[in-house]
Amino acid sequence: MENEIVYKxxxxxxxxxxxxxxxxxARKAKSGQFVILRVSEDGERIPLTLIDWDPKNGTITLVFREVGATTKELGKLNVGDVIHDLVGPLGKxxxxxxxxxxxxxxxxxxxAAAYERAKKLKEIGNNVVAIIGARTAEQLIFRDELKGLVDKLYVTTDDGSEGIKGYPSDVLKGLLESGEKFNLVYAVGPEALMKAVSEVTKPYKxxxxxxxxxxxxxxxxxxxCCRVTVGGKTMFTCVxxxxxxxxxxxxxELMARLRMYEEEEKLAIKVMEGCGCRS
Amino acid sequence: MQKLDVRLKQIPMPELPVEKRLQTFDEVALGYSEEQALAEAARCLQCTHPLCVEMCPLRIDVPGFIKLVRQGNYVEAAQKIRQENCMPAVCGRVCPQERLCVLGCKNVIGDPINIGGLERFVADYELETGVTIPDIAPSTGRSVAIVGSGPAGLSAAAELAKRGHHVVVFEALHEPGGVLTYGIPEFRLPKKVVKQEIDYVRRLGVEIKTNIVIGRTLTIDDLFDEGFKAVFIGSGAGLPKLLGIPGENLCGVYTLNEFLLRVNLMRAHLFPRGSKTPIRVRGRVAILGARGMDAARAALRLGAEEVCIFYQRKLVGRVDDIRRGIEEGVKLQPSTKPVKLLGDENRWVKLVELVKLKPGQPDKTGKTKLIPVLGSEFLYSAETVVIATDHVPNTVAAIKTARNVKVDEKRRTIIVDPETLMAADGVFAGGDVVSGAASVIEAIKAGKRAAQSIHAYLMKH
Structure with a gap:
């Protein structure tokens, strides 16, 4: 059945x-694209990056953190359940x-998305250095897969429970300062991280x-809704x-717009978890 | 005297009282009762050369259906309209009749006939009692793909299905209906009515597939590979145009499409219990642009303290809906133009700076442009802003690259043969994607016309 969860x-x-x-x-997906899904009839539409796709078996792979009402709802679904609406692949x-x-x-x-991109870049012959970071060691997903894939892997954690204590942008800074050369830096993750990475690479052009x-x-x-200013021009992230x-x-600007519904998101979670709050 | 007065005056359409409207998204215009419809129909002069028919883009036999109303044959009256228009319950509500059929009404001594009100009455009557499906031609064995399930796509689909073709409609969103679903609010066009009209198209044998973006999930070429013999593109004009002024990406600033999508499609007015999609409407709301009346009325229902539309010359919309909006408390500031938006330290919009406009010197053709009045800048404080200027065809679907379809880069519209609506061999297009943002009835007309030429094309291939 279409939209059925076959593995969790x-x-x-x-x-x-x-x-x-x-x-x-699965047939059309390309690296970097995403899907939009709705978990239920009254659900909101949320984008999730495509992590993997298998045209032969007709499946796609999604990875998400249960942070908002929708991702929490999605996380409750099990193998055999059907996602209400799923559309894609979207984006360039x-x-x-x-x-x-x-x-x-x-x-x-x-x-997860970085792993997918590293895989694709590696496949066509690039020399790939990967730097991954998470809050704590247990959240370092795809670490082992990356280790077996890339030419060099650096790991950071915010709390120092594994690898270097700090952020991936700090590691990148160190590498560049020690004379390492890269033709491309690809960053995906929290906005603060992507911003920090972009600031580190800028002086090196x-x-x-x-x-x-x-x-x-x-x-x-x-x-x-997804508009963002890029080089002084308004762009739509989705297209x-x-x-x-x-x-x-x-x-x-991006970070401010991402915070736009902070209060509403908290309220939605409260309502979903049924605390009885009427506000 | 009393009797003459009845003949002269239009029977007013019952409406929800103003004080009740803002507490709900329920439809404002309540529709004629049978008695009222009969009284209004009795006023029709039954002209021999009816201008109302000529003024209707679909050439609906207005005197003919009104005559049936007088006779109490409401279902037949609806069927007469349905022959030409697959969505009478929609058009009775959203057509700008005052610029079309009603403008042609020759009832010179009294008010013109409320043709839309009567159309709606018979269409609703028929939907209540169950729509009879017309005869469908034997299967031709040919399949047609329709891109977009708005008025253009649905009318093309209905016509082609009646002629015996297998029709599949592809919709990018999770619900069909296009602008009828995402664009027009519940208080003007209840979604139940849209669903009933779509159900009629489905019962003609049309298959509707949602969550498929043509150009992404499938390309036009894929559709031909899958065996479709022709494709009709009716993907509308869904891309919002921004103002290009500083501050328009501040938090709290919506495009008209986003605002209406959240409310109409995602039902954000029911957040958090009936819908998971939020919307932020607080304090004063500034609507920037002439297309903003629907958003303005929705904002009032979402609890805005004050809503003001700032625009240049003329509001876009039906006379009745503009009147209702003003009754509900929407404020209007014509001859103004936004200059910039100013935000607070958290990048939330706080103020809109506007400038007053006045007519400039007429050009060679006698047209005057509105020009800013020097020093007339003023501020309007607003916590929510909706940009409601214009929208253009959405090229995301990458449909323009398929099968040599040509696009007018400036207007972002698909170029078609004006007679056949053919854009490339086997590919046809119509509605807003060809004309730029226009009306529901013009899109239905384009869908019908395209269906005729697609039928002719299919019979040759």
Whole structure:
């Protein structure tokens, strides 16, 4: 059945991986694209990055952290359950070319997307250095897969429970200062991380691509909810992105827009968890 | 005297009282009762050369259906309209009749006939009692793909299905209906009515597939590979145009599409219990642009303290809906133009700076442009802003690259043969994606016309 969950795995506390039957999406998906889904009849539409796709078996793989009402609801679904609505692949595919030496950076939940991109860049012959970071060791998803894939892997944690204590951008800074050269830096993760990475690479004039995770409604260019200023111009993340030149993105604006519904998100979770709060 | 007065005056359409409207998204215009419909129909002069028919883009036999109303044959009256228009219950509500059929009404000594009100009455009557499906031609064995399930796509689909073709409609969103679903609010066009009209199209044999973005999930070429012999693109004009002024990406600033999508499609007015999609409407709301009346009225229902539409010349919309909006408390500031939006330290919009406009010197053709009045800048404090200027066809679907379809880059519209609506071999297009943002009835007309030429094309291939 279409949109049926065929595999579910808890990668870390609150981080889940799901394989979903979606043959049309699996056939067309390209690196960097995303889907929009709705969990239920009254659900909101949320974008999730495509982590993997299997055209032969007609499945796609999604990884998400249970942070909002919708992702919590999604996390409750089990193998055999059907996702109410699923549409994609959306967004422009990322550029997979031979750059030479590249650095792929992933933070938090987006390590999954970084792994996917590292795989594609590696496949066509790039030399890939990966830097991944999470809050604590247990949240370092895809660490072992990356270790077996890339030419060099650096690991950071906010609390120092594994690898270097700090952020991936600190590691990148150290590498560049010690004379390492990259033809491309690709960063995906929290906005603060992508911003920090872009700031680190700017003085070295290294091409830096970031994958933005704006709020969206339709995801097809209709609403402009996901608009972001890139090089002084307003772009729609859903159709002009989601990947942009990190040196041109107005991260402050992006971060403010991502916080737009903070209060409502908290309320939605309260209502979902049934605390009886009437406010 | 009393009797003459009845003949002269239009029977007013019952409406929800103003004080009740703002507490609900329920439909404001309540529709004629049978008695009222009969009284209004009795006023029709039954002209021999009816201008109302000529003024209707679909050439609906207005005197003919009104005559049936007088006879109490409401279902037949509805069927007469349905022959030409697959969505009478929609058009009776959203057509700008005052610029179309009603403008042609020759009832010169009294008010014109409320043709839309009568159309709605018979259409609702028929939907209540169950729509009879017309005869469908034997299967031709040919399949047609329709891109977009708005008025253009649905009318093309209905016509082609009646002629015996297998029709599949592809919709990018999770619900069909296009602008009828995402664009027009519940208080003007209840979603139940839209669903009933779509159900009629389905019962003609049309298959509707949601959550498929043509150009992404499937390309036009995929559709031909899958065996479709022709494709009709009716993907509308869903791309919002921004103002290009500083501050328009501040928090609290919506495009008209986002605002209406959240309310109409996602039912954000029911957040958090009936819908998981939020919307932020607080304090004063500034609507920037002439297309903003629906958003303005929705904002009042969402609890805005004050809503003001700032626009240049003329509001877009039906006379009745503009009147209702003003009754509900929407404030209007014509001859103004926004200059910039100003935010607070958290990047939330706080103020809109506007400038007053006046007519400039007429150009060679006698047209005057509105020009800013020097020093007339003023501020309007607002916590929510909706940009409601214009929208253009959405090129995300990458449909323009398929099968040599040509696009007018400036207007972002698909270029078609004006007679056949053919854009490339086997590919046809119509509605807003060809004309730019226009009306529901014009889209239905384009869908019908395209269906005729698609039928002719299919019979040759």
């Amino acid at each position: 795995e808890e990668l870390a506390p609150e981080i889940k991986l799901m394989k979903v039957r979606a043959p049309l999406i 595919p990322g550029e997979i070319t031979l750059y030479g030496r590249v650095c792929v950076i992933g933070g938090g939940i987006a390590i 290294i091409k830096t691509i970031v994958s933005l995770n704006s709020l969206m409604v339709d995801g097809t260019g209709m609403c402009g 002009d992105g989601p990947e942009f030149d990190g040196h041109l993105v107005d991260f402050e």
